[in-house]
Amino acid sequence: MRRVLLRWVPLTSFATLVVLLVLMAAPVDRDLVLRLYALGVGGLALATLTAATGFATRRAKSEFEAALRRQPVRFVRPDELERLERQVALSIENAADFHFRLRPSLVAATDAAVWRRHGASLEEAEDLMPATLWAVVRPDREPPLDRRAVGPQLEELSALIDEIERIGP
Numbered sequence: 001m002r003r004v005l006l007r008w009v010p011l012t013s014f015a016t017l018v019v020l021l022v023l024m025a026a027p028v029d030r031d032l033v034l035r036l037y038a039l040g041v042g043g044l045a046l047a048t049l050t051a052a053t054g055f056a057t058r059r060a061k062s063e064f065e066a067a068l069r070r071q072p073v074r075f076v077r078p079d080e081l082e083r084l085e086r087q088v089a090l091s092i093e094n095a096a097d098f099h100f101r102l103r104p105s106l107v108a109a110t111d112a113a114v115w116r117r118h119g120a121s122l123e124e125a126e127d128l129m130p131a132t133l134w135a136v137v138r139p140d141r142e143p144p145l146d147r148r149a150v151g152p153q154l155e156e157l158s159a160l161i162d163e164i165e166r167i168g169p
Contacts (some may be wrong), residue, residue, distance in 0.1 A: 007048065007051075008044055008045065008048040011044050012041055012044055015037065015040050015041060015044070016037075019033060019034075019037045084102075084105060087101045087102040087105065088102060088154075088157060090102075090151075091103075091151045091152070091157070092150075092151050092152070092153065092154060092157075093150070093151060094147070094148060094149075094150070094151055095144040095146065095147060095148070095149040095150065095151045096143065096144060096147035096148070097151060098144075098151035098152060099141075099143050099144055100143070102157075103136060103137070103141075106136060106137055106160060106161075106164070107122065107137045107139075109161075109164050110122060110125075110129070110133065110137045110164050110167065111137075112168070113164050113165075113167040113168030114128060114129070114167055116168055117167055117168055122137065122139065123139055126138070128167065129163065129167055130163050132159070132160070132163070133160055133163040133164065136160060
């Protein structure tokens with residue numbers, strides 16, 4: 001800010017020297033020269049104050065300006081995707097987690113695909129899907145006897161998802 005204010009001093013000094021030289025050397029109207037000098041120095045003062053004000057407000061933005069400024073968009077993974085990833089990881093480790101956590105998502109996806117493609121409910125669609133998929137999504141599937149047993153492998157889950165995709169359009 002000091003640098004902005006110090007710019008005014010040399011310009012005003014130069015203008016003063018020019019006015020003094022003109023008043024001494026040329027036969028001109030003194031009143032007109034002094035009025036022009038006052039106008040020039042006033043303009044320099046206004047320009048300096050404007051620059052100083054702009055410099056001072058650059059540091060502290062108003063709440064309005066902060067609200068107008070766009071916030072950078074960060075890539076955020078959807079919560080549903082993270083939830084499904086956790087369900088898959090848990091279901092591979094544990095048969096009970098597969099049955100109670102991931103299987104309902106597979107049932108919902110299969111039901112939606114069957115309804116969209118064939119207009120039928122999941123209970124009516126046993127003959128529309130492979131036996132491996134029906135064994136997983138059938139409504140009367142019992143929970144595993146050994147809840148701590150290892151769940152289906154990732155390849156098996158991938159095959160089930162592929163079958164669901166084949167049912168849907």
